[in-house]
Amino acid sequence: MVHQIYAGKAKEMWTTEDENVLRVVYLDQATALNGKKKDHIDDKGKTNNAISTLIFKYFEANGIETHFIKRISDTEELVKKVKIIPLEMITRNYSAGHFASRYGVEEGKKFETPVEEMCLKSDELDDPAINASQAIALGIVTQSQLDTMWVISRKVDQLLTPLFEKAGMQLIDFKLEFGTLPNGKVILADEFSPDNCRLWDTKTHHHLDKDVYRKDLGELTPVYQEVLQRLEKVILL
Amino acid sequence: MVHQIYAGKAKEMWTTEDENVLRVVYLDQATALNGKKKDHIDDKGKTNNAISTLIFKYFEANGIETHFIKRISDTEELVKKVKIIPLEMITRNYSAGHFASRYGVEEGKKFETPVEEMCLKSDELDDPAINASQAIALGIVTQSQLDTMWVISRKVDQLLTPLFEKAGMQLIDFKLEFGTLPNGKVILADEFSPDNCRLWDTKTHHHLDKDVYRKDLGELTPVYQEVLQRLEKVILL
Ligand SMILES: Nc1ncnc2c1ncn2[C@@H]1O[C@H](COP(=O)(O)OP(=O)(O)O)[C@@H](O)[C@H]1O
Ligand SMILES: Nc1ncnc2c1ncn2[C@@H]1O[C@H](COP(=O)(O)OP(=O)(O)O)[C@@H](O)[C@H]1O
Numbered sequence: 001m002v003h004q005i006y007a008g009k010a011k012e013m014w015t016t017e018d019e020n021v022l023r024v025v026y027l028d029q030a031t032a033l034n035g036k037k038k039d040h041i042d043d044k045g046k047t048n049n050a051i052s053t054l055i056f057k058y059f060e061a062n063g064i065e066t067h068f069i070k071r072i073s074d075t076e077e078l079v080k081k082v083k084i085i086p087l088e089m090i091t092r093n094y095s096a097g098h099f100a101s102r103y104g105v106e107e108g109k110k111f112e113t114p115v116e117e118m119c120l121k122s123d124e125l126d127d128p129a130i131n132a133s134q135a136i137a138l139g140i141v142t143q144s145q146l147d148t149m150w151v152i153s154r155k156v157d158q159l160l161t162p163l164f165e166k167a168g169m170q171l172i173d174f175k176l177e178f179g180t181l182p183n184g185k186v187i188l189a190d191e192f193s194p195d196n197c198r199l200w201d202t203k204t205h206h207h208l209d210k211d212v213y214r215k216d217l218g219e220l221t222p223v224y225q226e227v228l229q230r231l232e233k234v235i236l237l
Numbered sequence: 238m239v240h241q242i243y244a245g246k247a248k249e250m251w252t253t254e255d256e257n258v259l260r261v262v263y264l265d266q267a268t269a270l271n272g273k274k275k276d277h278i279d280d281k282g283k284t285n286n287a288i289s290t291l292i293f294k295y296f297e298a299n300g301i302e303t304h305f306i307k308r309i310s311d312t313e314e315l316v317k318k319v320k321i322i323p324l325e326m327i328t329r330n331y332s333a334g335h336f337a338s339r340y341g342v343e344e345g346k347k348f349e350t351p352v353e354e355m356c357l358k359s360d361e362l363d364d365p366a367i368n369a370s371q372a373i374a375l376g377i378v379t380q381s382q383l384d385t386m387w388v389i390s391r392k393v394d395q396l397l398t399p400l401f402e403k404a405g406m407q408l409i410d411f412k413l414e415f416g417t418l419p420n421g422k423v424i425l426a427d428e429f430s431p432d433n434c435r436l437w438d439t440k441t442h443h444h445l446d447k448d449v450y451r452k453d454l455g456e457l458t459p460v461y462q463e464v465l466q467r468l469e470k471v472i473l474l
């Protein structure tokens with residue numbers, strides 16, 4: 001029987017007739033502070049679905065294998081079911097957010113080489129930072145899986161940085177999630193949207209991402225729609 | 238003029254007539270919770286000085302270069318002045334302390350391969366965890382310095398684990414600090430004492446380290462003196 005397997009903070013995951021396929025439902029919901037701040041946001045679900053679909057198709061067109069199968073409605077897509085590796089793989093091109101506050105540096109400082117860091121995906125533990133040695137010791141991941149995930153993260157960065165640049169945005173940082181197929185192969189999963197990255201307008205340096213919500217800077221959906229429109233102009237598939 | 242250059246939480250650092258040499262004074266003081274808990278502890282200074290002297294001599298006798306020159310009184314030693322690399326280099330043979338609480342695992346679990354992690358030495362920032370990529374991006378350290386520090390940390394672990402074992406103690410985890418000599422060479426600095434490692438009695442699993450103070454389990458100095466006496470029996474220099 002088709003049933004919901006996960007009610008996340010931004011999406012629901014449902015089984016389908018095909019045991020290898022999940023249906024993702026993007027919700028009109030935003031959360032911050034590990035769920036302590038939570039709001040209904042009209043049209044957020046369909047905007048994120050559209051953005052993530054566009055970007056995942058761009059990944060596939062450029063040789064990055066992902067879980068994405070197809071968008072099936074405004075707010076829904078089908079994806080290959082994977083076993084999620086419970087690590088948030090974060091790449092930072094510029095200092096911002098937790099990096100800036102945790103290490104006492106200003107925001108917007110460009111790194112010579114992108115910073116790569118991880119958090120353990122765990123609501124109970126509040127997504128603590130974790131390094132490779134720790135994650136391997138805990139049996140969460142192997143060194144070879146980590147190598148694969150960082151290789152793909154670097155490809156993503158090298159692909160998206162010039163793309164967003166063309167669209168008038170700086171890709172400040174982003175978070176990826178990966179999972180394993182039944183054959184063990186590690187592929188990109190989850191989503192790529194302004195919920196999971198920081199985008200600054202190249203000229204004004206205004207936030208074009210979830211920081212608008214985190215920092216109460218105004219309406220979120222119009223900002224996400226702006227990102228979508230800019231991306232539609234530069235992603236020609 | 239000879240003057241104090243640093244008043245730390247457990248030691249004072251003084252210049253000497255020789256600009257390349259510092260005098261360390263071990264204090265009768267213990268702190269925890271980044272200095273929020275702080276107490277005078279009779280005879281702690283001389284006990285730690287004795288333990289650290291013994292262990293640093295053992296390092297030198299076994300080919301590990303350190304800042305140690307000589308002990309000059311109960312509570313004082315002379316060391317080579319280095320530029321401290323502000324990273325706490327932590328090696329964990331068993332889960333305990335922050336590792337256990339942060340990742341929700343029980344204490345005392347042995348790791349197949351020791352866990353290696355770092356904290357940024359910064360009282361203002363509360364010694365945040367930091368990984369190699371972050372530390373390099375912040376200009377704190379180079380990859381080659383990190384490589385050297387981990388090579389030395391592993392030597393220390395391989396040297397001390399059987400030594401403490403012989404003395405009836407499990408080396409649960411330890412923290413090292415490194416610094417650079419004027420010629421750029423990275424050497425082991427600071428101290429090695431029950432202030433900076435966890436030691437469990439092999440049979441009873443009782444704490445023989447600063448956790449006695451952190452957790453208010455009793456008098457600290459008698460415990461440190463016990464560690465010293467056990468070490469004196471197995472370190473024959
Ligand atoms: N292809 C996939 N197969 C299985 N699980 C997935 C897949 N892609 C993403 N997920 C997981 O589904 C959940 C998506 O819901 P979301 O609202 O983003 O959750 P969260 O609140 O954990 O961020 C996440 O836990 C994510 O790891
Ligand atoms: N050889 C050395 N040269 C210069 N500084 C040193 C040397 N060895 C240790 N230090 C530094 O001296 C201080 C020792 O005092 P301590 O009480 O341990 O300080 P803290 O409160 O920072 O732990 C530390 O900051 C340590 O990094």
Ligand SMILES: [Mg+2]
Binds near residue numbers: 008009010
């Ligand atoms: Mg999510």
Ligand SMILES: [Mg+2]
Binds near residue numbers: 245
């Ligand atoms: Mg110290």
